[in-house]
Amino acid sequence: MGKPTGFMEYKREKTKEMPPEKRITNWNEYATRLSDESLKTQGARCMDCGTPFCHMGIEIRGAAAGCPIQNVIPEWNDLVYKGQWKEALDRLHLTNNFPEFTGRVCPAPCEGSCTLGINEPSVAIKSIERSIIDKGFENNWIVPKIPQHRTGKKVAIVGSGPAGLAAADQLNQLGHSVTVYERANRLGGLLMYGIPNMKLEKNVIDRRxxxxxxxxxxxxxxxxxxxxxxxxxxQAQYDAVILCIGAQKQRVLHLEGSEAKGIHLAMDYLTGVTQSLLNSNFEDGTALDVAGKDVIVIGGGDTGADCVATAIRQNARSVYQFGKHPELPKVREDDRPWPQDPNVYKLDYAYEEAAALTGRDPREYCIQTKKIVADERGFVKELHTIQMEKILGDDGFHYFKELPNTEKVWPAQVVFVAIGFEGVEKSLPENFGITISNNRIQASIKDFETNVPGVFAAGDARRGQSLVVWAIKEGRAVAASVHDYLSVILKP
Structure with a gap:
């Protein structure tokens, strides 16, 4: 590295963010990049560790460890330190089709596996990645790469999320003619409608x-x-078909009173808000508006956090988020050793905003909703909960135990259900005669082909709900398999 002792000399610097009090008044991206000089310093913290676990890209205990697409992180960190931004961009594009997406919405498992992170704050990999790609667009270094030849083979890709777009990009550059089909009115899949504008402005997707x-x-x-x-x-029009349709079947509540009016699936809420924002800047009145209402989000994940941030911007009277798990530890615990994801407490953007507005973190931990009560008109008016304790059973598994005398009634006029996704919507694969197991399309992990010849599957539809980097990895991998299929099986 250009600065072998940089990790000892410089501290990690957080990405610049609009102050919470200001950003909740608009729908713009809340994060911006550091100055070039600051980024150079952050690049210098990469410690030339010899065996860079940041890009190993494996799963440990069900969580990503390192970068699944094997970004050559130390190389572009070094190039940024040296001020060679264009060369850094070339290295970044070797493995990542869409750094402008991952640099904004990826949870950065690379940083959790950074060697420096054993006993110091990890290298600011995600901030550097986003800065490289944004600088590339600003300087017009990123221009169309037109394939020099065409193979005459045609591929249809169903779904325009990160897996579908990555597969399309790879196959197009290999000379095949690619058509991407999207059932929504805009491209991008969950990047477009599942992630709020303040995390990923949609002109970033449109640009790509x-x-x-x-x-x-x-x-x-x-x-x-x-x-x-x-x-x-x-199938008659194309030589191969790839299904990248995601895993968008949302889980629903199964408890007393869950049929009350005012209970909405989280993704429906986020989609409606983004559509109205893009279509008319909310002038069409089609988005669900929670202004002046008590909002409760059931589900402790990122989608729930996005509902919190959205409700805050709509001037909800109060917002709480219910999660069944305990609050995460402040530091890495012994049962999460490096290079695993540390799984520690973070004040995500939505919670920071809520805390700035109300003086408290909106999350409630180890809480179980027992029933929902509606008013005389059938609209939700309150939730009844009980606190729980997470205990380790004699069989080695964790269980939740209700704590007596911890019942509570919460006022609520709107409830968002953000308890995850069951898996793939079955109508399309079943129409193709494709085998589905555990709510996933069954496709070979070796070549991604389904039981229907010439039909492949990748992304969340195959592996289940996951990270954007896994989707990109799957898109690149299925493209390589389809290329082999077109080159060998359909050889003229």
Missing amino acids: VNLLRQEGIDFIVNTEIGKDITKEQL
């Missing part, structure tokens, strides 16, 4: 899609396979 379009990829929106186009038409 426009580049892909210039490179020769065709995009068709408002088109549902099996409804607007039959599977027979699709």
Whole structure:
């Protein structure tokens, strides 16, 4: 490295963010990048550790450890330190089709596996990654790469999320003709409608899609396979089909009173708000508005946090988020040794905003909703809860035990259900005659082909709900397999 002792000399610097009190008044991205000089210093903290676990990209105990797409992180950290931004961009694009997405919304498992993170704050990898790609666009270093030849083979990709876009990008550059079908009215999958604008402004997605379009990829929106186009038409028109349809079947509540009005699935809420923002800056009145209402979010994950941040911007009277697990520890515990994800307490953007507004973290831990009570009109008016304790059973598994005398009644006029996703929506794969198991499309981990010849699957639809980096990895991998299929099996 250019600065072998940088990790001893410099401290980690947090990405610049708009103050919470200001950012809750708008829907713009709350994070911006550091100065070039500060980023150079952050790059210097990369310690030339010899065996860089930051890009090993494996799963340990079900969580990502290191970068799943094997970004060559130490190389571009060093290039940023040296001020060689364009060269850093080239290294970044070797493994990552969309650094502008991962640099904004990836939870950065690379940082959890950073060697420096054993006893110091890890290298600010995510901040550096985002800065490299944004600087590339600003300086017009990123231009359309038009394939020099075409193979004559045609591929249809169903779904325009990160897996579908990555597969399309790879196959197009290999010379195949690619058409991406999206049933929504905008491209990007959950990047477009599942992630709020303040985390990922949608012009960032449009910018990349426009580049892909210039490179020769065709995009068709408002088109549902099996409804607007039959599977027979699709298979007759294309030499291979890839299903990247995500795992968007949301879990629903199964408890007393869950049929009350005012209970909404989290993704429906986030989608409606983003659509209204993009269509009319909320002037069309189509978004669910929680202004002046008591809001409770059931589910302790990122989607729930996004509901909290959205409700705050809509001037909800109060917002709480219920989670069943205990509060995470402040420091890495012994049962989460490096290079595993440390799984420690973080004040995410939404919680920071709530704390700035109300003086408290909106999260309630180890809490179980027992029933929902509606008013005489059928609208939710309150939630009844009880506190729980997480205990380790004699069999080695954890269980939740209700604590007596901890019952509480919470006023609520709106409830958002953010308890995760069951898996893939089954209608499309079943229409193709594709095998589904455990709510996932069954596709070979070796070549991603389903039981239907010439039909492949990748991303959340195959592996289950996961991170954007896993989706990109799957998209790149399925593209390589489809290329082999087109080159060998369909050889003229």
